[in-house]
Amino acid sequence: MLLCWRDVLLPEGEHVTEKVVRSSTMMRVVIVEDEGITRKWIKKKIEDLGMGFVVEGVFSNGSQALEYMNSHDTDVVFTDIQMPVMDGLELLEQIQAMEKQPYKVILSAYDEFCYARRAMKLGAQEFVLKPEITEESLRSILEEARKFQDQRNTLDQERLKSEGESWEASMRQLIRRAGDPDDIELIRQLEEQGIFLSFPDMILVDIFFDGVIRKKLALELLNLFLEQEQTKGTAFSCSEQEFVIFYAYEDHENSLKQVQKLRKVLKSHMGVEVYLGVSRRKQDCGWGKMYRQASMACENRRFFSIPGCQSYESMRITAEGNPSEFCFFQNIKQIGVFLGQRQYTEAQIAVERLLEAVGEAVYLYPAYVKTMCNEFLVLYLHEIWKYDLTEEEKGGTGAVELLFEQAASHFHLLKEDVLKAVSYMTQLLKRKSGINGCSAPVQEIIKYIEEHYAERISLAQISDSIYLSQSYASTLFKKETGKKFSSYLQEVRLEKSCEMLLDSRISIQEIAVRTGFFDAAHFSRVFKEWYGLSPAEYRKRIILQKGNRIIQ
Structure with a gap:
């Protein structure tokens, strides 16, 4: 792999x-x-x-x-x-x-x-x-x-x-472009504030407020923090929600405790959650590099939706105690093994457990998490591409491929999209692998159902098209699939209806028509007999569960 x-x-x-x-x-x-x-x-x-x-x-x-x-x-x-x-x-x-x-x-x-x-x-x-x-x-x-x-x-x-832009605006520009620790203009600006690059121990904190705040109050609090800690430093805003503070520190062990203290002060006075990324200066590390590191650590906290402080030094993508192996490599490898052995339920459970573990691994880079998800989605797609797909199935796998290109701003949204894709591909693989073990006539019947489930179809008309008697086709179909033709057709229609119910823009009546039921009443009756819920109740529950996940 x-x-x-x-x-x-x-x-x-x-x-x-x-x-x-x-x-x-x-x-x-x-x-x-x-x-x-x-x-x-x-x-x-x-x-x-x-x-x-x-x-x-x-x-x-x-x-x-x-x-x-x-x-x-x-x-x-x-x-x-x-x-x-x-x-x-x-x-x-x-x-x-x-x-x-x-x-x-x-x-x-x-x-x-x-x-x-x-x-x-x-x-x-x-x-x-x-x-x-x-x-x-x-x-x-x-x-x-x-x-x-x-x-x-x-x-x-x-x-x-011409306008003499403020020192704060100048700092904003300089720190975003600075990559060289000997950036002359940045050094000059800092020395005017009594901050010298000769200071050996410096810390830079990128701060993001999760809501609308008063910029003036935020800057006042940051400067009061510097006074209280009796340290040389400065603070400025990068946007309405992002601020930067950097300062000299003496006690290496307590430097992160200082940042934790700062977070409590900011949250208490500003009334919104605060995300902080921390970078400590190392040899030959310029201010621009420190800012990018702190910004990356702050983005990590926002990605996992966990307010608090994240040190850049603690972020990694390799397994603890084994720097030659990537985090969760063995988990992805096991998913591939399950898929290769057609143990699709086990593979789906492994994905769910992996994502639960990733949600607690806040030391991971967001880009790494996205790549990891793409990796096991590709494993699923490679298994699916071994089969002949209907146009609708090609559309479904195409929707999964779109996930590769989408940006992932928050882990819970990425997790939701990935689990939905894995659930779809698991059902598709189960169906396709079952078809593959059937005789040619039964495969033709199943393929016809997949392509025409929205129409008024019967086993009689399908039997004629494959040159078999209806009674023989019915006996053969039940023997190989374990289900009557009518039961199998109904299951396919109900499965498709569940997918459509996820889209609140499609009415119950329209779903009934699209999935081959006589009308909304017929669809609702069959759906409730099968799932124990009406289509409307099922949709409401799914929306509620989705809302709860977002809140969490």
Whole structure:
């Protein structure tokens, strides 16, 4: 079993087997498109052009992209117009409120003036028809995007000079770009505050408030903390919710206890939960590097939805006591063994237990957790691809593949999506492996049911199509599957209806029609006899369980 660990980002852009060095002029691209092929094509072409652009995020709707862009700088965004949840035009409207504006490119399959006019009003720089996208047109778009951002950067620098931007804003810019411990401008700014790089023991804390707060009060509390601890340091805001404080410390053992004390003060006075990431200075570690480390540790706490302090030093992806082995490698290997032996229930239970354990392993990097989930999803897909799939089944596995490209902002959301995918693939594998052991006529009957369950079908018409008598087909089907034709058909219809009930936008009447029942009353009666709940009660329970998981 080959693991895709080379895609897991380690501290400071390092991979397990390679080191990635990004240029300071690297331009960050986000692609928002609900068509998987289009997403992958644009991403590949941008990377193939090698013009200093890197695709940092790929999303299937505007809501996912907006959540990502609110916490990550983006230089260029390509977005479709018509998408579920949040369309491209609504995304453009939300982007207008951002401090840093990306170069906005609208992708559309429709040559309609009304779309183009509204997109331009919302700040789009380009409106491109999908059929007209070529490698050369992409090159031209990216060249214009770089010019646009270069001009904005020049204007920003001139504004900082002419308006005399505050020290806090200068620090915000400097610490985000600083990578060299000898950054002259940053050293000058710090020395003006009485903070010198010659201090051997420095600590930097990245703080994120989970809610709306008063910025002035937060800064006052941070500066009072420095006074109380009688240490040299400074504090400033990075955004309305993110703040940075760094200071000199003397007692190494108690340095984290100081941070814990700070968290209690902030939570008590601000009235919201607080997430803190901590980085302690080591030899040749610049301020920018310390900030990135602390920011990564803070992101870790937010990912697991566990307020509190996370030290960068305690984060890892290797097994405790065995640095040559990745965390939970043996668990993933066991899942693969279960799947290979067709022990699908055992594999599903192993996944559930693994995710429970991961939820408590707060030392893991979020990117590593996402890669780990992708790894065992791939194991499931490899088993499924051994079988002939119906168009509907191909659509279901395609939905699972979309999870590979989605950003994971919180572990509980990732866990929910993964468990849902594993449950679907487990049922599919059980069904397919059962079909594989049946005779050719029974396989034909099962395949027909899978493709036509929404229609009025009978064993008589299927028997005619495979040149068997109805009585013989009925006897053979029950012998090999252990079920009557009518019972098997009903189970398939009920299983499909349960999947549709997860989508609250589909009415009970529509589900009844889509799954081959006579009407909503017939569907409700059969559903309750089988599950002990009406479809409406089942849907309500699922929604309630989902809500409880989010709250937790």
